[in-house]
Amino acid sequence: MKRLLLSVLLLPFCLPAIDAGKEMPEVEVAKWYFKPLPIQNQLTAVVLFDSAAEDASQLLRMLETIQTEQQLSITAIAMNGQKPTDLFIKDNLPFIIGVAADQELKTRRKLAETESLFPYAVLAREGKVVWSGHPTELDMVAEQVRSGSFSLSTQRKVEALRRELQMAIQSGLSAVVSSNADKILRLLPADRIAIQAKLLALNSTGRADETPAFIQKICGQNPKDIKLRLMQLDLLLGRGDADGFILAVEKFSLDFPLPEKKLVQPIAFIVENASYGLLRPEIQLNLALRAYNSLGKKDTEENPMLHAIACETLARVRATLGNFTEACRLQETAVALRKGTAEEKAATRRLEYYRELLKLSGASGK
Numbered sequence: 001m002k003r004l005l006l007s008v009l010l011l012p013f014c015l016p017a018i019d020a021g022k023e024m025p026e027v028e029v030a031k032w033y034f035k036p037l038p039i040q041n042q043l044t045a046v047v048l049f050d051s052a053a054e055d056a057s058q059l060l061r062m063l064e065t066i067q068t069e070q071q072l073s074i075t076a077i078a079m080n081g082q083k084p085t086d087l088f089i090k091d092n093l094p095f096i097i098g099v100a101a102d103q104e105l106k107t108r109r110k111l112a113e114t115e116s117l118f119p120y121a122v123l124a125r126e127g128k129v130v131w132s133g134h135p136t137e138l139d140m141v142a143e144q145v146r147s148g149s150f151s152l153s154t155q156r157k158v159e160a161l162r163r164e165l166q167m168a169i170q171s172g173l174s175a176v177v178s179s180n181a182d183k184i185l186r187l188l189p190a191d192r193i194a195i196q197a198k199l200l201a202l203n204s205t206g207r208a209d210e211t212p213a214f215i216q217k218i219c220g221q222n223p224k225d226i227k228l229r230l231m232q233l234d235l236l237l238g239r240g241d242a243d244g245f246i247l248a249v250e251k252f253s254l255d256f257p258l259p260e261k262k263l264v265q266p267i268a269f270i271v272e273n274a275s276y277g278l279l280r281p282e283i284q285l286n287l288a289l290r291a292y293n294s295l296g297k298k299d300t301e302e303n304p305m306l307h308a309i310a311c312e313t314l315a316r317v318r319a320t321l322g323n324f325t326e327a328c329r330l331q332e333t334a335v336a337l338r339k340g341t342a343e344e345k346a347a348t349r350r351l352e353y354y355r356e357l358l359k360l361s362g363a364s365g366k
Contacts, residue, residue: 021152024124025110027075029100030082033089036075036098042126043072043142047135048108049119051078051088051101059119061305062265063135064096068303069261070142072123077102079118091342096303131155134192136227139262154187161187165197177201189221190228211235212244223255230266237273246279253283259294264306267291268313281321288317308337312347315354324358 027046036044049059060076067074075098078085085101102108112120112132121135123142130152131141144150161184168176178201184194195218202210215232222228229252236245249270256263267287270279292314300307315330331351338347 021156022129024122024127024129027077027100028103028106028110029077030103031085031101033085033093033099033101034095034097037067037073037096039073043070043123043145045072045074045121045123045135045138045142046107046111047074047076047119047121047138048079048102048112049076049135050080051085052080053119056088057092059135060092060095060097060099063138064303065261065265065306066135066139066142067097068299068306070139070146072142074098074138075100077107079105079108093341132159134196136192137190140190140225158184158187158191162193165194169197169200172204174201174204178205185218189218190225195228195231212239212241226256226262226266229255230269233266233270233273242275242278245274249274249279249287250283253287256290259290261294261299261306263287263294264291264310264313268309271313271316276320281317284317285321288314304337305341308334308343308347311337312350315350319354319357322361324354324361327354328358 024044024046047059047063049056053059063074063076066072076095078088078099078101080102082101085099089099111122112118119135121133121138122129123131123138123145125145130145130150133141141150161180165177165180165184168180177197181194181198181201184191185198188194198214199211202208202214212232212235215228215235219225219228219232229248233245233248233252236248252266252270267290271284271288274284292310295307295310311330311334315327315334318324318330319327328351331347331354335344335347335351338344
């Protein structure tokens with residue numbers, strides 16, 4: 001899993017995003033690649049994304065996990081047309097969420113006319129829009145909507161502030177961007193669009209050194225938000241802050257001590273991106289086992305790619321610890337799960353590597 005900060009796509013024009021309370025419009029697409037699941041629990045979501053973005057595949061895999069865990073129907077619409085999306089699908093299939101290419105930006109205009117920060121998600125309940133924002137918030141918001149704790153009045157206040165925020169971004173008014181982002185975060189401390197905007201403002205005003213403290217503060221305000229933790233870890237890696245990364249991983253392990261499906265991808269990110277010798281072997285093994293043990297037989301059937309990730313993560317740690325036989329067994333499972341996908345070749349190469357290690361370990365013992 002590649003290291004990627006919460007992605008930001010800036011579009012050079014801005015038209016209003018669909019307001020909460022309005023009817024959810026029908027999507028207009030040039031081509032369906034995978035049809036969405038039937039509506040579950042009266043909740044549906046549409047996510048607008050750029051299929052040429054470096055983290056597009058990672059985004060859609062995250063949406064698959066959210067769909068499975070939250071039992072809602074998700075459709076991802078590529079804004080950049082059919083040809084680029086054809087290539088993206090060829091390299092990354094299959095998906096268990098709905099995936100389609102927008103038809104001349106018609107769906108984008110219906111759902112996110114004023115937005116300039118993408119990817120962008122719209123959540124509807126019983127056919128009416130209840131929320132819009134960054135897709136990494138979808139699982140949290142879906143839980144709030146289902147439990148009745150979601151505040152529509154707060155969402156409308158946020159939407160009004162976002163309109164001001166978008167105008168400030170388009171005008172290059174960094175101070176106004178920062179101020180409006182702060183106002184939104186006082187209402188919704190985990191709002192990803194406001195976080196993105198604040199980061200843009202800090203970077204554009206030469207205050208990038210304040211970014212780690214800002215993200216740490218946001219994580220402290222949202223202690224159970226795993227995706228914010230992932231954002232923090234990615235930032236620390238990007239800055240080369242090894243000590244900060246180690247402390248953040250140890251805090252992550254303490255705050256999420258039990259096996260949970262939502263840990264599979266973040267733990268894969270941690271294990272794959274930590275340089276050799278950076279993390280203690282014990283914490284790597286504990287995390288990898290936590291991810292692997294979170295999946296049952298039903299989970300494997302419903303989301304085989306998530307199972308493949310868990311197997312590969314634990315295989316990597318087992319190989320690091322010298323248990324090459326177990327690494328091979330786990331990687332063989334991952335290869336079988338990835339058969340026919342774009343990741344099959346890389347998974348097979350990793351299996352061959354572990355087999356070579358196993359062979360050499362036997363030879364060295366003679």
